[in-house]
C-alpha cells in the first residue's frame with residue numbers, strides 16, 4: 001500500500017466533483033467538506049481504499065468509520081431501520097446526525113470500515129459539495145474527519161492541507177464549514193443512546209422522540225477495549241498546548257479562548273480569540289477548531305478557556321474541550 005505523493009486541491013464545482021468520483025472509484029482518498037467538518041473519503045465497499053484511510057490518518061487502531069450516503073434508500077441497503085431510526089432519519093437527514101444501526105445481511109460496506117462490528121454508523125450530510133460527490137459516485141463513502149489522528153478536526157481546506165498534503169489524492173475546497181463540530185451520534189439500540197454530542201443539539205432529538213436519550217455508562221467511552229463509540233477516546237481532540245477549562249482569570253503567558261464579553265485579565269493574555277463576542281453557541285461551534293489550531297500555534301504556556309454554557313451546541317463544544325484538556329505525555 002502506498003500513499004499519494006502529490007495532493008491536488010480543486011475549488012468546489014463540477015470538475016472537482018467529477019474528479020472526486022473518479023478518484024474514489026480508483027480506490028483513492030478524497031477530502032471534501034461536509035456541513036460539520038471536512039471528511040476524508042474512500043469507497044466504503046473497497047477494503048484496500050478503507051485501509052488507506054487508517055494509514056493516511058495514522059490511526060492507531062481500526063476504529064469504525066461513518067458511511068456517508070446520498071439518500072434514505074441507499075442507507076436502507078446497508079442498515080436496518082426500526083421506527084425510531086426512521087423517525088430520526090426523516091426528521092434530521094440530510095444533516096449533522098449519525099445513526100448507529102444493525103447492518104443488513106448483504107451490507108456491501110467492507111468489514112474493515114465497521115471494525116468487524118455488526119452495527120454500522122451512517123449519515124446523509126447536507127453540504128451541497130458532499131451531496132454532489134455522493135450522488136455522482138453512487139456508493140457509500142466512509143469518511144472520518146480529515147486530520148492526522150489525534151489532531152483537531154479540520155474546518156477549512158487549509159487545515160486539511162496542513163495535516164494530510166502528500167498523503168491523500170485530492171482535496172475539494174468548499175470554503176469554511178458551517179457547523180464546525182462533528183455530527184451527533186445516536187445509537188438506535190433498544191433505547192436510543194447519545195454516543196457523541198455533536199452538531200445537532202440533543203434537545204432537538206429528544207423533542208422529536210418525546211423522551212430523553214440515554215448516555216453510555218460512564219467508563220465505557222474511555223475504555224478502548226470495548227467502547228460503544230470506539231473513536232471517543234479521551235484525548236481525541238488534542239492541541240499540543242495545555243488547555244485549562246472554565247478559566248475565570250488569565251495567568252501571564254497564557255492564551256485566552258474567550259466566549260462572550262471579555263475577561264478583565266484579557267489584556268495580559270499572550271493572544272486572545274473570542275469564540276462568540278455576543279455568546280452565540282452556533283457561532284462558537286463554527287469557530288472552535290480553527291481557533292484552537294490558531295492558539296495552539298502561538299506556543300503559549302496554556303490555553304485558558306472561559307466557561308461555556310452546556311445547552312444546545314454547548315454540549316458538543318464542552319465535550320470537545322474536555323477531551324482537548326486531558327493531560328498527555
Ligand code: TXA
Pocket residue numbers: 034036037038039040063064065066098100114117119120121143144145146181182183184185195196228229230231232
Ligand atoms: O461529522 C462527522 O461525523 C464527521 C464528518 C466527516 O462526517 N466524521 C467523523 O468521523 O467525525 P470520525 O471517524 O472522526 O468519528 C466517527 C465516530 C467514532 O467515534 C467511531 O467510533 C464512531 O463514529 N462509530 C463508527 N461506527 C460505529 C459503530 N458501529 N458503533 C459505534 N460507534 C461507531
Ligand code: MG
Pocket residue numbers: 144145153
Ligand atoms: Mg475525528
